[in-house]
């Protein structure tokens with residue numbers, strides 16, 4: 080099984096180009112189901128989760144042609160409306176085919192994802208929204224079976240802010256009859272990116288990026304070309320790494336406007352940050368100061384950045400209190416960071432991190448995607464050798480992370496094993 084071997088204690092210096100956003104690419108790939116014409120995507124990251132999404136679309140009969148840095152999809156010969164358990168269990172975001180399939184083909188059978196390492200993660204809001212649009216839905220043999228000759232526009236108020244829930248309902252609504260209003264919508268930049276892609280395909284959508292999205296249904300969508308937005312979580316991960324190790328890093332092909340909460344926290348920690356339209360330069364020439372942080376839906380602090388900030392706090396001056404409000408079981412990296420010498424007490428959804436002067440390398444185990452990123456950062460700071468096991472989690476959402484880090488001075492290499500898939504994503 081693949082591991083990362085890290086010799087910690089070296090500052091990072093140089094430049095990294097940020098990849099396309101996983102969480103924008105996945106829904107946009109699924110949006111290809113909404114039209115018979117070709118959707119030509121660029122800036123698609125080369126990740127395990129993207130491979131899984133393409134495999135899923137392939138089994139539905141979507142034509143897939145790889146291009147330089149992207150992929151062209153054509154859903155003119157769809158032969159199946161079933162997303163099988165084998166694929167959905169390896170990637171929960173597979174649920175994103177539900178809305179498009181019902182909207183265009185009047186029918187979908189999508190496996191329920193089942194359990195997840197970071198929390199319960201039900202999909203009841205996706206189902207509730209589709210029912211409100213007139214779909215009849217039953218659960219049969221572990222599958223969500225949805226039927227609707229044509230969805231009808233309506234007003235949907237989701238019980239909580241859900242990112243993929245908002246995306247699924249927005250995709251369903253673009254081909255519905257009449258106007259759909261989604262209240263309490265997720266405001267994440269990835270939702271906005273999906274809306275832009277849909278608009279490029281001929282959809283009529285207002286309010287993406289606010290908590291009230293209005294979709295005016297159209298009879299059909301057409302083909303389009305679209306470039307996926309940069310990955311703000313990948314970018315934030317590298318910035319946390321350099322804030323923890325010290326040094327100076329320039330990120331290119333990035334969207335600083337989507338990263339206010341992370342940049343504010345890193346400034347509070349003592350980093351000097353300069354931003355331009357598509358670059359961020361971070362310098363850190365001191366030990367970081369510990370920060371308090373509470374995860375929240377966008378524009379709050381992203382739960383997907385929580386483990387990385389915790390790693391920085393682990394070596395910071397002072398004590399930082401981290402509160403996780405989105406997922407109920409997202410502190411599994413705490414025990415692993417303690418193996419590296421971190422002083423962290425976690426109770427319920429709060430972790431108190433007392434910064435120590437140094438961490439010491441050890442063998443640790445990744446438990447989910449972003450936890451792995453936190454452990455890599457801790458390993459980059461720790462003295463001596465850290466071995467991060469189960470890095471298939473990392474391969475789901477980071478494109479060649481070890482190569483990017485090695486190019487800015489980290490001593491990091493992959494040892495053994497090929498990537499595999501599991502269900503604990505984010």
Ligand code: UD1
Pocket residue numbers: 102105171172198199200201202203204205206239240241242243244269382383405406407505
């Ligand atoms: C997305 C992101 C993930 C990120 C998360 C929160 C993708 C592919 N993944 O996941 O990286 O960590 O947003 O920012 O974009 N919930 C329900 N019922 C539902 C839907 C959600 O109870 O029907 C709950 C979840 O259990 C969770 C909260 O709502 O506690 C937010 O989850 P949600 O925003 O839906 O996360 P995902 O879209 O799965």
